[in-house]
Amino acid sequence: MVIRNLTKAYGDKVVVNNVSFEIPQGKVISLIGPNGAGKSTVLNMVTRLTPRDSGEIEFFGKDIKDWKSKELSKKLAILTQINHIQMKLTVKELVGFGRFPYSGSRLTEHDHKKVAEAIKYMELDEFEDRFIDQLSGGQRQRAYIAMVIAQDTDYVFLDEPTNNLDIYHASNMMQIARRLCDELGKTVVLVLHEINFASTYSDYIGAFKDGYLRIFGTVEEVMTQEVLKDLYNVDFEIMEINGKPISIHY
Amino acid sequence: MIRKYRLAIILAVILFVLSFLSLFVGVLDITPILKGDFEAFEIVLISRLPRLMAIICTGVGMSIAGLIMQQLCMNKFVSPTTGATIASAQLGRLLAMLVFTGTTLAQQTLMSFAFALLGTWIFVWLIQTIKFKDVIMVPLIGIMFSNVIGGVTSYFAYKYNMTQALSAILVGDFSLIIRGRYEIVYLIVPLVIIAYIYANHFNIVGMGENFAKNLGVNYNRMMFFGLSIAALITASIVVIVGTISYIGLIVPNIVSMFRGDKIQGSLVEVGLVGAIFVLICDVIGRLIIFPYELPIDLVAGVIGSILFLGIMYRRLRVPKPKIRVEGR
Numbered sequence: 001m002v003i004r005n006l007t008k009a010y011g012d013k014v015v016v017n018n019v020s021f022e023i024p025q026g027k028v029i030s031l032i033g034p035n036g037a038g039k040s041t042v043l044n045m046v047t048r049l050t051p052r053d054s055g056e057i058e059f060f061g062k063d064i065k066d067w068k069s070k071e072l073s074k075k076l077a078i079l080t081q082i083n084h085i086q087m088k089l090t091v092k093e094l095v096g097f098g099r100f101p102y103s104g105s106r107l108t109e110h111d112h113k114k115v116a117e118a119i120k121y122m123e124l125d126e127f128e129d130r131f132i133d134q135l136s137g138g139q140r141q142r143a144y145i146a147m148v149i150a151q152d153t154d155y156v157f158l159d160e161p162t163n164n165l166d167i168y169h170a171s172n173m174m175q176i177a178r179r180l181c182d183e184l185g186k187t188v189v190l191v192l193h194e195i196n197f198a199s200t201y202s203d204y205i206g207a208f209k210d211g212y213l214r215i216f217g218t219v220e221e222v223m224t225q226e227v228l229k230d231l232y233n234v235d236f237e238i239m240e241i242n243g244k245p246i247s248i249h250y
Numbered sequence: 251m252i253r254k255y256r257l258a259i260i261l262a263v264i265l266f267v268l269s270f271l272s273l274f275v276g277v278l279d280i281t282p283i284l285k286g287d288f289e290a291f292e293i294v295l296i297s298r299l300p301r302l303m304a305i306i307c308t309g310v311g312m313s314i315a316g317l318i319m320q321q322l323c324m325n326k327f328v329s330p331t332t333g334a335t336i337a338s339a340q341l342g343r344l345l346a347m348l349v350f351t352g353t354t355l356a357q358q359t360l361m362s363f364a365f366a367l368l369g370t371w372i373f374v375w376l377i378q379t380i381k382f383k384d385v386i387m388v389p390l391i392g393i394m395f396s397n398v399i400g401g402v403t404s405y406f407a408y409k410y411n412m413t414q415a416l417s418a419i420l421v422g423d424f425s426l427i428i429r430g431r432y433e434i435v436y437l438i439v440p441l442v443i444i445a446y447i448y449a450n451h452f453n454i455v456g457m458g459e460n461f462a463k464n465l466g467v468n469y470n471r472m473m474f475f476g477l478s479i480a481a482l483i484t485a486s487i488v489v490i491v492g493t494i495s496y497i498g499l500i501v502p503n504i505v506s507m508f509r510g511d512k513i514q515g516s517l518v519e520v521g522l523v524g525a526i527f528v529l530i531c532d533v534i535g536r537l538i539i540f541p542y543e544l545p546i547d548l549v550a551g552v553i554g555s556i557l558f559l560g561i562m563y564r565r566l567r568v569p570k571p572k573i574r575v576e577g578r
Contacts, residue, residue: 049460070466080460087324087456088510097454100465105450105514131510151465 001046001155001187006055008041016041017211019055023155028181028188030198033208034232039191040159042208046189047078047157073101076155077148081163091135091143092128095119098150118149122176138169145176155187156180162197170194174201199223200244207231223247257508261522268529269306273298275533277541296429304427304435305532306525308487308494309501311438313524314445314517315480316498321456321513322476323374326506326565327389329498330484336495337396338369339481339488340419341403347415348406355489359434362485369399370477385566422494422547424532437486441479442521449513452476456511494547496554497524503561 001023008016016038023029031039044050046057048064057064060075067075077098095118099111107115119128122142132140141161148156158177162170174197180186192198198205198219205222207214209231215222223245228236237248273294274280280298283290316329323333330336342365346358373395377388407416418426445452455462455472462469487494501524502516509516528546531553535544 044460047464049463068466069463069468073464073466078460078464087453088506089453089512090510093510093512093515097450097457097465100450100454100467105447 002056002058003042003046004056004058006042006045006057007053008038008045008050009053015211016045016052019208019211019213021206021213021216023187023189024204025154025187026181026185027203028177028190028201029204029206030190030192030202031206031208032192032195032198032231033214036210037208037231038211039206039208042213043078043157043159043189043191044080047076048072049078049080070101073151073153075153076157077151077153078157078159079144079148079161080159086133088131088133090129090131091119091124091146094132094143095128095146095150098147098152101151114152115150118146121149122146137165138172141165141169141173142176145180149180149184153186155189157189159191160193161190162192162194170197177201195223195228195247199246219245258518258522261519261526265306265522265526265529268526268533269302272302272305272529272533275536297427300429300432301424301427301532302529304424304432304491305528307435307438308422308491309497309525309528310442310521311435311483311487311524312494312497313501313520313527314442315483317502317513317517317520318445318452318476318480319370319498320502321452321511322473323377323388324456324458325385325388326503327385327499328392329496329502330480331495331499332389332392332396334369334373334392334395334399335366335481335484336488336493337399337403339363339366339485340493341365341369341399341406342485343419343489344403344406344412344416347412348410355431355434358489359437359486362489363482366481366485366488367478369395370481371474374473374477418492419488420493420547421545422492422550423545424491425543425545427490432490434486435490438483441483442517445476445479446514446517448472448475449517453511453513492545492547494528494550496550496558497527500554500557500561501527503565504557 003022004020006016006019007014019042031043033039041050045052046064048069059067064072092115095115096107096111098118099107099114103111119125122145124139124142124146127135127139132143135143161173161177165173177188177190178201181188190202202219204217205219206216207222207227214231215227223238225236225238228247232249234249239246239248276298278293280290280293283294312330315335319328319330319333319335320326339362342362343358345365346353346361350357373392376395377391404416407413451467451472454465454467455469455476459469462472502520505516505520505523509519528550531549532546535546535549538544
């Protein structure tokens with residue numbers, strides 16, 4: 001996926017300004033930056049949830065806007081924050097929706113197999129007939145990920161998947177993102193607030209500020225004192241732990 | 251398989267038995283029919299059976315219209331009553347009576363439908379633009395909006411001396427249903443079938459715009475389509491029967507407690523429970539001051555309000571799900 005000169009403004013306020021970068025296939029990419037930096041807006045434009053003002057988003061040789069929405073939903077999946085849904089659906093029903101782009105309302109034998117696999121992969125077997133509003137936050141998040149797995153796309157976009165999760169479930173979530181990439185070969189793009197999750201679990205980081213993409217590069221390239229200080233206006237100390245750069249601020 | 255359909259089968263049997271018994275409730279005794287009396291048979295065909303069919307269609311239709319609206323608006327308290335659909339349909343019907351002299355049922359239905367659609371659409375647009383997330387705020391806005399429309403309806407009725415027609419529109423009543431005057435309610439049958447076919451679409455739209463787009467579902471189009479179905483169902487009932495509040499609000503809520511919110515899995519039960527509820531209310535209305543009868547809206551209103559309070563209490567009191575440490 002190649003993004004060129006992406007721009008978006010709300011009224012006079014330019015929230016995304018001339019952003020260009022390439023999403024490498026089969027990697028985990030994290031987008032970081034302070035609040036209002038435009039990272040979520042970029043994610044939403046790239047996944048056709050929000051219309052763009054100008055720029056190009058090339059995906060498998062064709063611009064995103066030239067794709068049929070249904071065809072696109074077999075290639076890329078996007079999970080936005082989902083805390084407010086109170087619908088009484090069972091885990092199995094929710095995950096079944098992931099097959100919608102393929103079979104619509106009538107799930108085939110193959111679809112049921114895919115759903116069962118996804119549920120098993122997320123270790124939700126024992127909860128599959130439970131309503132999602134009866135699950136804990138972490139389990140519910142896994143149920144949504146299972147739906148994305150059932151959707152069987154090459155690209156998975158997750159908007160702040162660790163939001164509202166405690167440390168245990170948040171790191172669990174990050175490991176799942178990593179496994180989606182390593183075991184299932186997906187390209188995973190995340191919007192994250194925790195810099196250290198980004199540095200520990202991803203291959204590439206894109207850092208945003210004030211609508212601009214300040215830097216896009218490998219973890220080592222982005223995780224430097226200068227870059228982080230520039231992004232957040234806070235002094236950082238970078239330590240190396242288990243071969244991964246970890247930032248400390250105070 | 252049997253287990254999956256057990257509830258539906260039980261409900262269908264209950265509805266069938268109640269329907270049969272309800273045919274015998276009325277001023278004229280029709281038990282001679284069992285001895286082959288043709289006159290009694292005539293009564294059944296002209297009055298009792300049409301009434302029964304209208305009741306069943308109303309129950310099924312209103313509750314399914316309510317189910318669709320609840321899902322699409324992501325709010326358990328939105329229904330044709332609290333979503334301005336009924337009020338707009340009433341206004342449409344009254345205006346049809348005003349504009350066309352000697353108005354036909356078809357004209358009334360069309361006007362009713364057009365207004366119901368417009369009113370519902372404005373209401374949904376309103377709550378979406380203002381972005382109310384408060385569970386109670388949304389139906390409150392709907393009720394206020396309904397009252398504004400109701401005010402306009404009353405204004406026209408008083409100004410053009412149509413208060414009598416107004417009461418027929420405002421208060422639902424099955425006592426005037428006879429053969430040849432009610433068949434429009436059968437519109438509900440194809441509409442319910444369409445609703446069943448698109449059940450999953452409505453569910454997905456009910457999960458939110460982003461969720462729907464992710465699965466390649468056209469959010470606005472499905473929203474418009476679903477609301478149109480709900481509005482058309484409501485309009486055809488308002489034209490034939492008048493107004494019956496609460497069914498569309500209560501029935502889907504009751505069924506969702508047992509069956510969850512997957513529309514495809516609960517639509518049949520919602521329809522059956524709706525029909526049973528209206529039928530029971532109607533029979534009570536017919537028996538309570540026999541040989542006279544109370545309008546269905548009154549009976550349904552009293553029973554419905556009590557149930558509604560119960561649902562409010564239950565829904566708003568529901569504690570947050572407990573967070574467990576997961577065994578992995």
